[in-house]
Amino acid sequence: MTTDDTITIRTATDDDWDAVALLDAHAFGEHQNSEDLAETQILTSSEHVVMAWDGDAPVGVAMHFPMSVTVPGGTQVEASGVSWVSVAPTHRRRGILRRMFTRQHEKLEKAGAPLSLLTASEATIYGRFGYGPATEEHSVVLDRRFAQFHKDVPPVTGVRLIESAEASTLLPDIYHRWQRRTAGAQPKPPIRWERFFADRENRRHGLTELFFIAHADGYVAYRRSPTESKIVVQEFIAVTDQAYAELWQVLAGVDLVDTIEVNQAPDEALPFLLTSNRLPKITAHHDALWCRVMDVEAALEARTYGVDAQFVLEIEDPFLNAGGTFDVTISEGRASVTRTEAAPDATMKLDVLSAMYFGTHSATRFAAASRLWARDPEALHTVDLAFSTDRASVMGWAF
Template structure:
């Protein structure tokens, strides 16, 4: 950073108005008092770091205390970086880099195994060792033609419930789904409070939420008028069992006055195979969601399970901090040991690529084909490709 008037410091309680103003300019919306109240419950002021110019805040980063499920079911506590904004008056002078340097120094000191974020632009965070690790498909289903196969589970048990009855039921179902889904993020109480507050300005011109609840799953959707007819926009569809998923889709598919159903899904969602017409779920967009930066390679690799045995020496390049090096990764019966080694590498990759592989949502082979993963021979690539896969595609569950 070149400007001598710029300083980095931890925020204090009196800085929150300035934080809100920075965010408003960065993201193009005015956070309401309710928005700020939710954020202040989620973020501790001491986890907010500011850059100031002559004492005036000109940039902010913060993190929330998060928890993520990794392949095999272990849940890791980790920081979730958010509210990253540099005033348009001060961009491209290295202020984000200076803030990230301080913020990640704190993550190292706290012993974080990973850190995560969601990204407005895909070009910003690779240089800091973050790789896109979970994906979301937005799917549109022409409901008028949607028929569930006769062979699909038909357990019934879905009730139409008012918000007051949904409120105590949903968090437990979500927790069970989260525990079995790689990449899934635990939801803090403030998330649920915000969801049930269902603030009008967050409805995107659609109705308040409707809830369909089964003992093991639920769908929360809004009705939206469009020139082509009514659309059910599903905000949240969570099923802890396959049976409840089929039961919920039987109800959604039966909503006669809805022309279309819109929903976000993981890439391996079974919906096409539940329907008599597998082409009906039309993917209208595919986006990355959670980006992973591995802060401690051995801690991260030993926290997840692997699909096949492995014995490989990995050279990992960290372009930002000192998390890289050469590691011996041995997997026996799914469990890994990972230690630093001086042995010659059999595979070489940047830390962002390891982050992209970590939750099982991307294939080692794809990165090899793009020239971003080198292996000494085809057999090593084959094992890596198989080993990093998870039993299901990672899915975040919510954005922060």
């Protein structure tokens, strides 16, 4: 890779949005219509957009949405949602992404949010910038014709079929309650709820308009295929296990379809609600939310931990300034984190710490992959237990 000094990196202005849309269309293969572009401009502003220019030609863009996210233990932490990242195919391998990301993340560092988040179209791009995959999802197909729920599953008592107008008044509160208790989930902005219920044709991907099933503590929004005998779930949100079990029973009872397609966390209870745990078939396994810890002390003190312990972490940040050696002392599930010159109990790059932060990935797993080095097996086990969580983290909405 060569660095092209003829490329100008600058903050966007309000006159640059057509150029932003042009780059996005070529990068992701979808033209943004006027409504989509207007919604993005509500989520962010020109001052949060960094662009690369070759003379008068736009050749790169990266932006962020100010947001927050639930971390293990339920604390709401400020975060930057990095999005719309692309470099024009005419200008690859010139160092443009690194220059844009450096400008963008230096600004994010000064702004002070402890976490930066993104969703990655490719898995090989963002590790060098300190991002690690923080949540995972399974794509699951259930043949509902053979779904039998075991005899101790609570009966359906609180589920209703509702129209979009009623859904628009009920769902945001249910989602909010779920988000506040679910690590990895972000509050959904009002403009994204407006997009959701507008249910425009370009968001349907050849499927029907939305159908809604509601419980006081959960909901399912799904589409049906006009050409295949299937349901495609868009959102399945359950605040309680009772709501989860009831919603699945109703969804599996929808007639005139053979299969249900859904994305869900790896640890969900669906297989064991059924008499045959083999019936749900995992068809894909993929990452969802990616995280970069911007401020190690603030981020580690924000979440809770599985055991009380004391250990020293050495973190290498090859991109910016988040690295260092940190004493982590955990008491009653909360950590006090300070810089230290003590010998480390575990050493890793920032992308590994970021991937461990939400509890999805274990220190032991990274050690086995030669990406984390521990002083001894006991130290590794302690770090593993500390970062573990009782439920999988889940991304709230894709940005």
